[in-house]
Amino acid sequence: MRLAAAASILLLLLILGASPSCHGGAPNHNITAILAAHPDFTEFSAALSSTGAAAEIDRRGTITVLAVDNAVMARLKAQKLDPKDLSRVVYLHVLLDYFDSVKLPTIQGGFALATSLFQASGRAQSSEGMVNITVLPGGRVAFAPSGASNNALPAAFYQKPIHEAPYDIAVLQVSSVIWSPAPLAVAPAPAPPPPDAAAPAPDTAPAGHRESPPPASSAPASLPAHEPTSPPVVAPVATPPTPRRHPAPPSEDTSPAASPDSDDDSQPPADQKNNGARNAASWTVGTAVAAAVLALVLLM
Numbered sequence: 001m002r003l004a005a006a007a008s009i010l011l012l013l014l015i016l017g018a019s020p021s022c023h024g025g026a027p028n029h030n031i032t033a034i035l036a037a038h039p040d041f042t043e044f045s046a047a048l049s050s051t052g053a054a055a056e057i058d059r060r061g062t063i064t065v066l067a068v069d070n071a072v073m074a075r076l077k078a079q080k081l082d083p084k085d086l087s088r089v090v091y092l093h094v095l096l097d098y099f100d101s102v103k104l105p106t107i108q109g110g111f112a113l114a115t116s117l118f119q120a121s122g123r124a125q126s127s128e129g130m131v132n133i134t135v136l137p138g139g140r141v142a143f144a145p146s147g148a149s150n151n152a153l154p155a156a157f158y159q160k161p162i163h164e165a166p167y168d169i170a171v172l173q174v175s176s177v178i179w180s181p182a183p184l185a186v187a188p189a190p191a192p193p194p195p196d197a198a199a200p201a202p203d204t205a206p207a208g209h210r211e212s213p214p215p216a217s218s219a220p221a222s223l224p225a226h227e228p229t230s231p232p233v234v235a236p237v238a239t240p241p242t243p244r245r246h247p248a249p250p251s252e253d254t255s256p257a258a259s260p261d262s263d264d265d266s267q268p269p270a271d272q273k274n275n276g277a278r279n280a281a282s283w284t285v286g287t288a289v290a291a292a293v294l295a296l297v298l299l300m
Helices: 002-018 031-036 039-051 053-058 070-078 083-091 270-299
Strands: 063-067 111-115 130-135 141-145 156-165 169-174
Touching: 031 039, 031 053, 031 156, 031 169, 039 053, 039 070, 039 083, 053 083
Parallel strands: 063 169
Antiparallel strands: 111 130, 130 141, 141 156, 156 169
16 A cells, blocks of 8 residues: 555656656747748748847747837848847847736836846846836837937837737737847948148238238338338438429510519500599699689670
8 A cells, every 4th residue: 555655656756757847947939930920020030040049038938029020120131230239139129027918008107127138148238138118108118228318229119919828928019129228330320520620821821810912012021911011101311402493584575564674665654654644634623624714704
């Protein structure tokens, strides 16, 4: 009896030891098989496999995969990322917790901080492998790398569920890739060249000086550049003064009025003219008186 009981217990232990749950991590899902049923996610599935993320997903339980479609992956491939940096981006899309379409809108406080596979890989610096999950007004859910400022990196928004196995694996479609705040090995855009320094014009006047025409030939060679362009004042040279020109005096034979001793009697002097006028006036008065006296005598 005791032997039969002991055999039964041993058999039970063997059965329990052979069960997958006792191995703690025996995979219950296959991410590539899940994505194979959705042709729009073939590029993302290939990236999971090439970076080793698919193997990490399949050996873990209670996990969430944020998948992007082929159009988003085409834009990511256009960046021509280094394989190491592509791995960083892909690993950020694997969260080590379970979030499905039911749990996301009911996150307490509207915010949760989830650990990504990149953080668990040991390659993340500080908290760059953490992902912020934010429930926005209206129920929209955003995923963004921790430590990124509000406008530094675009957020990836939840769109729809692809596969949900409660508390095992959830595969959700998001609108874009989640960028890490750590610098990626993308060829940076060429920095704009520094503005060309203005080449100094040769032989130019000092700054602020107004250019003026060259000085006259009489100006001395040592004339400063800032002096006005008019010729300098030259001290006068002692020279004999030029005599002033006076009109030539009229000749004695052509101007009778120039000399009182002129022999020309054609015109009397001015005093003779005045005497003649007085004499004529006296003769006229005397004649009138004589005529009046003669008239009175005749009347008598």
